[in-house]
Amino acid sequence: MAKRLNLAAPSLIAACALALACVAPLRAVAAEPAVAAEVGSIQQAARQGADIFANDRFGGAATCETCHANGGRTAGKLPNGKEIPSLAGAAAAFPRFVAKRQTVVTLSQQIARCIAGGVQGTPPAFGSPEMVDLETYITSLSKGAVMGQQFN
Numbered sequence: 001m002a003k004r005l006n007l008a009a010p011s012l013i014a015a016c017a018l019a020l021a022c023v024a025p026l027r028a029v030a031a032e033p034a035v036a037a038e039v040g041s042i043q044q045a046a047r048q049g050a051d052i053f054a055n056d057r058f059g060g061a062a063t064c065e066t067c068h069a070n071g072g073r074t075a076g077k078l079p080n081g082k083e084i085p086s087l088a089g090a091a092a093a094f095p096r097f098v099a100k101r102q103t104v105v106t107l108s109q110q111i112a113r114c115i116a117g118g119v120q121g122t123p124p125a126f127g128s129p130e131m132v133d134l135e136t137y138i139t140s141l142s143k144g145a146v147m148g149q150q151f152n
């Protein structure tokens, strides 16, 4: 019995080391503090997001509203006059495959792209209060929309 245990010990240690090696990076990520935006309700977060949408320039030249008119509720217009679709229902279609870049893009990544490209500003960190508020607002424009149609 003792001999069997001795034999098992090294492989047990190896297994533990392997398991630790695999778990350690995950734990490091999980231990990173998520910046929790303290709000009283989802409606409050959506209102804050609407305010950011209408007014924040993120250190850049435009606001979301510059292109996405009426808080994104109606069709928008680019500075060159080209029409773009409203953001109503848009959140329900994320994550989305973008064939041109061969990547799957999440809603927050799309928002960050619009801030860096459209607004010409600096996107807030993923998971930051500003980003969470914006995601919440954009998602509120998808109330009742059918999710997952991109998987058809």
Ligand code: HEC
Binding pocket: 053, 062, 063, 064, 065, 066, 067, 068, 078, 079, 084, 085, 086, 087, 090, 093, 110, 111, 114, 115, 117, 118, 119, 134, 138
């Ligand atoms: C300079 C113009 C411009 C600005 C400013 C801009 N966007 Fe956009 N946005 C676009 C364009 C163009 C698209 C792609 C439209 C399309 O679907 O063809 C887009 C797409 C999006 C989409 C995805 C829509 C969909 O149907 O998939 C979201 C969400 C979005 N923008 C959010 C934002 C937010 C939030 C801001 C402000 C932080 C912002 N945008 C600022 C031009 C802009």
